[in-house]
Amino acid sequence: xxxPISEYRLKKLMKVIKDYLANASDDLREEDYSSWxxxxxxxxxxxxxxxxxxxxxxxxxxxLTSNLDTAVRDDIPMxxxxxxxxxxxxxxxxxxxEVIESECEKHENE
Numbered sequence: 504x505x506x507p508i509s510e511y512r513l514k515k516l517m518k519v520i521k522d523y524l525a526n527a528s529d530d531l532r533e534e535d536y537s538s539w540x541x542x543x544x545x546x547x548x549x550x551x552x553x554x555x556x557x558x559x560x561x562x563x564x565x566x567l568t569s570n571l572d573t574a575v576r577d578d579i580p581m582x583x584x585x586x587x588x589x590x591x592x593x594x595x596x597x598x599x600x601e602v603i604e605s606e607c608e609k610h611e612n613e
Contacts, residue, residue, distance in 0.1 A: 515580040520549045
């Protein structure tokens with residue numbers, strides 16, 4: 504069984520959520536409703552991740568974080584990624600290696 508997530512990690516994630524809410528507030532002040540909706544939606548998704556982690560529902564947190572928009576995923580602290588068992592850099596490298604291996608196989612078969 505996984506240990507509960509530390510308050511330190513949760514605070515780091517909460518800071519990211521607050522940053523998205525601040526961006527949404529700025530967007531609304533500037534009447535940029537498209538960006539406002541995007542930032543508000545991103546903050547909502549991150550808040551759901553926060554709640555899943557706090558409730559120790561790690562599977563839902565893992566699924567939600569892996570399905571977020573790339574820019575939002577990049578803002579999630581690495582401690583959270585490691586905690587839920589995902590590492591975006593590892594996945595990127597793995598995908599790139601698969602592409603390279605596929606290209607090599609094509610050239611070998613020519």
